[in-house]
Amino acid sequence: MEHHSNFLYRNGKVIISAFDEFIHARTFLISRLTIFQKGMLLTLLPAAISCALLLLFNYMLDAAEQDAKRFEHSRNVYELVCDISANVMKIALKLEQEDLKRTRVDLRGYLNKSHQVGAEIRQLKDLVKGNDRQERVVTDVEKTYAQINETFERTFDAYKRRDMMALFDAAKTFDTGIRKTFFTLGFDSIMSIAEVEHDLADKSHEISAAQRQQIKGLLWLVLLFILCTTAASTAYVLVYIVKRLNTLQENTFLLAADKPLKPLLTGDDEFAKVDKSFHFMAECLAETREKEREIERMRQEIVRMVTHDIRSPLNTIQAFFEFLDAGVAGELNDRGQRMMKNAEVSSNRILALINDFLDAEKLEAGMMELQVERIALEKIIDESIASVQAWAEKNDLTIESAPVDIDVMADKDRLVQVFVNLLSNAIKYSPKGGTISIRSTEVDQFAEIRIIDQGKGIPESQRAKIFEKFAQASAADSAIGTGLGLNICRSIVNLHGGTIGVDSNEGIGSEFWVKVKLAGDA
Template sequence: MRLDFKIAQIGLILVCVPLAFELIFIGIYNYLVQQADAEIKYQSSVKDIVYTASSINTFATQMAANVGGYSLTHSESFLNKFLENDAKCIQAFDQLDQQLQDDPEHLAMAKEGRKYGMLGSRLLHDLCDSISRGAGGRDMIAGPGKLVRVKRIIEDLTKSLRTIIKDYLVAAEESPKREAQIRKYLEVVLVFGVSFNILLAIFLAILFGKTITSKIKTIMENTVRVPKGLPLNQPMEGSDELVQLDHIFHSMVDELNDSRKMQQYLIAMVSHDLRSPLTSLQGMLTLLSVGALGELPEKAQAKVELAEADLTRLIKLTNDLLDTERLASGKLDLKILSASMEELIDSALDSVRSFADQHKIKLKAETVPIEVEMDPSRILQVLCNFLTNAIKYAPEGSLVIARCEKDGDFVRASIIDQGRGVPKDKQQVIFEKFQQVEEADAQVLGGKGLGLAICKSIVEQHGGTLGVISENGKGSTFWFRIPIAHQ
């Protein structure tokens, strides 16, 4: 499944989707909390209803007892208690109606109970009136008169209220169970909601992270392929920023390849159309210089030799440029042979000896016999470059040492001079193209800062490393290290 979202959209999804589910879980949790609160309130209301219904029964019974006591004693205290209980009974009925307003079934029972209660209250009031007028007495209480009817009415009232009390007592037993069940649901929703939200966030992060990482990995792989000259991965599909970056990168590489083709064409042109005529011209100047075409006047001889030296530098610069571009593009083929590093150093010293004599520099070899698998001509080029630089920058009468030694599975070659040294901030830079220790060196001592860059490329193509050990004013040791057995 390909997820074609922009990075901003992915960020919005990572925030909004977990947030939406979190709001849902909060809503569910809030609903269950409200249900639990409702159950708690319901339990409280059940207790109130049971208490009120029981109170009505108590008040009705006390009213009958108060009338009985009043008929026997004619005491005003019984009459007052009767009236007080009657008022409380009416108030309790009102309270019960209010409590049962959301329960039509039991409210009807309560109204029926109120009807019995009002009927019994009227009969008891009639009895009290009769007793107050002197018409009542012991015979009235003992006979099957109004008190007997009151007793039956109280029984009917109690029967109606007992049904309400019984139903609500059953509900009171069930309500805590429902409350416990709701609280259990709350715990489940809380645990599940938090866990689900965490897992959802992790899932989305992995899903989108994998997609983004895959695209970044493809782009990084392409950046590695470019300098190696390998074909790029297929352009990615989609419209997000990384896909756009990949398309831009492909376009850039296409333009770079076009530039490389033009560069190769230029190298070929320089090689054929520039170097060949320069070489022919150098040959002609050499013939003139040695008198092969006749003796030249002294001034003419000096001019020819000067022109020959300038032409030699131009040819060397052209060769250095060609070598630099070939090495950078990986077009330089190494011819690996087994050769003696000791003999190669002797050959390098012989190559620069006349140059050393001109600068009055002594040369010395400190070598051991070591057979190395390498391209002898290219390693000789590195040695000659190191030696030439050492001779140019060394003071007259000083010594330049060429040394080689075995270093584990490697051979280490070093050129040691007593020159001005290389500052620490330049010891890495000088191995890059067109870099020298001082800008004035190009005018005073010649060179364009390509030699060490070429040496670096040659050594690295052999699987080795190179560097310089130096202190300013205390000479330098330029060294390289390559495997004895070519990898």
């Protein structure tokens, strides 16, 4: 592989540009960040840039403050120089008009004015410290002015002593050099400093004005940057989060519709982890559904086997028992009759279990259809009692049912199946010599039928479960039933649009009740 310019080459062909490689690397790194890390990055990066801009702003403020100080210094120097120059010029002009040879001259006024100028020169010397050229000028002025001041002192002393010779010498000194020195001091030396400081003051003022504009511009830049970064960060976060949330939401709907999910989200953030877990869950559910379908196929195979391979031979056996009972094959002795009856009972029991199993499967699959018609409730009850009467008499039990004049909308055979099951349970658990009562009333828009026994009752903890498939009130009951009967009863009653339940007191008995719609409201 060769590297040329901004491209990667292999065998003379462009593979990928360096820019694309950079973008890919950056995208990969960003995708590895968690939501918290991305949020911190989006927060800290603008904050860092804002801090840098604020530091620049602080630097510019310091520079502006220094320029302001320089402007103030130049203005002070300029004003002081102007004051010194003005005072020197006043003294020079006054001396130009004076004749020191006169006997009355106000030398004390000159001396006081000279001392004031000297103090101002010393003040100026302090102000120009650090500026070598100006310090030299002010030092020269100070030396010159010291000589002038000394001349004033000698003249004033001679004037006080009335020493005319000394006074004439001082006057000659003034005439020959002092006046000229004053003019030179006032115009040449001092004013050179004033001109320089005036220029500096003007420049400082211009610089300060420019810096103020720069500071204003920087302030607007910082404000604009903060607004833009805030808007961009907010938009990115909202778009990023909403997009990934929408993907998760769509996957939820797709999973519910049993459709293929969207591709996995890229990255290692929390959304990507949730999406990976969601895809894993979808795979597990798909495997579970496949297992359920396999189980359903096995169940259907079992139902088919029970229907054809077991039920058909049992029907043949039942027919053979009827054939024997009719004496077609000859008379059986007592022992043969007992054995035949026991075998017939066992065969009937197995056939009943198979029928219950098939009914439960039909109800669960929604394949059972009702033949609903208007029918007298008393007819259904009488037929149900007739089906179990022999078993009740065998157990020395009495079944009581008061006459009723109620019509219901129902499938007679299926409702008889329900009552036969409930009566069979009542017979099974009632003590010998007991009574089973059937009470029928109208409650609102339903006919309520209660089957009351005097058995051992059902524990409160078991009442909510006895209508579930394969559930029984106690472990001892498993020897005398499959636990399908009450579940079938509930499913049949529900198909009729009714309800079924139980009220029970332990040691006293149970009341199973069924509600079905009245015929007049169907």
